[in-house]
Amino acid sequence: xxxxTDTTSPATQPSLYIPHxxxxxxxxxxxxxxxxxxxxxxQSIAGSLPERPRAILLVSAHWETEGFAFTGGTAxxxxxxxxxxPPHTYxxxxxxxxxxxxxxxxxxxLNAAGLPARVDADHGFDHGMFxxxxxxxxxxDIPVVEMSLDASLDPALHLAAGRALAPLRDQGxxxxxxxxxxxxxxxxxxxxxxxxxxxFDHWLGDAAQAPAGDRAALLxxxxxxxxxxxxxxxxxxxLPLMVAAGASAAAGTVDYNESMxxxxxxxxxxx
Numbered sequence: 001x002x003x004x005t006d007t008t009s010p011a012t013q014p015s016l017y018i019p020h021x022x023x024x025x026x027x028x029x030x031x032x033x034x035x036x037x038x039x040x041x042x043q044s045i046a047g048s049l050p051e052r053p054r055a056i057l058l059v060s061a062h063w064e065t066e067g068f069a070f071t072g073g074t075a076x077x078x079x080x081x082x083x084x085x086p087p088h089t090y091x092x093x094x095x096x097x098x099x100x101x102x103x104x105x106x107x108x109x110l111n112a113a114g115l116p117a118r119v120d121a122d123h124g125f126d127h128g129m130f131x132x133x134x135x136x137x138x139x140x141d142i143p144v145v146e147m148s149l150d151a152s153l154d155p156a157l158h159l160a161a162g163r164a165l166a167p168l169r170d171q172g173x174x175x176x177x178x179x180x181x182x183x184x185x186x187x188x189x190x191x192x193x194x195x196x197x198x199x200f201d202h203w204l205g206d207a208a209q210a211p212a213g214d215r216a217a218l219l220x221x222x223x224x225x226x227x228x229x230x231x232x233x234x235x236x237x238x239l240p241l242m243v244a245a246g247a248s249a250a251a252g253t254v255d256y257n258e259s260m261x262x263x264x265x266x267x268x269x270x271x
Contacts, residue, residue: 162246
């Protein structure tokens with residue numbers, strides 16, 4: 001499953017669930033430092049890994065398909081799928097190479113597990129991919145494959161997809177779920193509602209740090225968590241966590257946590 005041009009034995013990579021911010025937030029003036037702590041976390045990722053990844057498989061909250069899909073192009077273009085931002089943010093570049101070998105391997109693993117998956121050679125990289133990776137891996141020299149969410153938004157299905165993809169980590173592939181642990185833009189910046197996000201964040205942290213079997217059961221039933229639908233009116237930004245969590249049998253750890261715009265935001269690591 002590894003790139004056959006590299007014959008050395010790679011280190012096993014973790015799987016991560018990371019926040020990707022709001023639109024192109026890290027590439028605009030930030031006079032109040034709203035995004036500084038999140039940016040610092042993203043910048044710390046490369047140095048926290050056991051070695052440079054051979055490739056990155058990133059699950060984006062901003063791509064939904066019938067069945068799972070993987071970008072299969074050798075040089076995917078960027079999709080500027082955000083609106084109302086300054087003109088220069090539509091000129092951002094991130095020329096990371098694609099990895100058709102990884103797309104094929106990932107789709108094959110899902111198909112072998114009985115999960116629908118295909119390779120899309122024409123789809124580009126959306127901002128759920130290029131915005132955080134431009135901060136975390138600014139040289140854009142690590143091959144990347146983006147993975148979609150299944151349009152069913154079924155948490156058990158996404159946990160199963162993560163389990164099927166777990167062998168890629170032993171091939172030096174860094175698995176990243178890119179979303180936001182709290183994603184209710186209508187209530188952010190409202191201090192009177194901050195406690196709601198804290199309650200959900202505490203539950204989510206406990207779930208992420210539970211043993212794999214308990215974690216899967218908890219995450220499958222995430223709608224029963226305190227203030228779950230307050231935190232995620234629609235769950236597309238939470239589901240990348242399911243893939244990242246499913247890709248590891250180890251208990252997770254909290255990689256980052258802060259109160260941002262009055263809401264609790266976290267990232268998780270699964271070794």
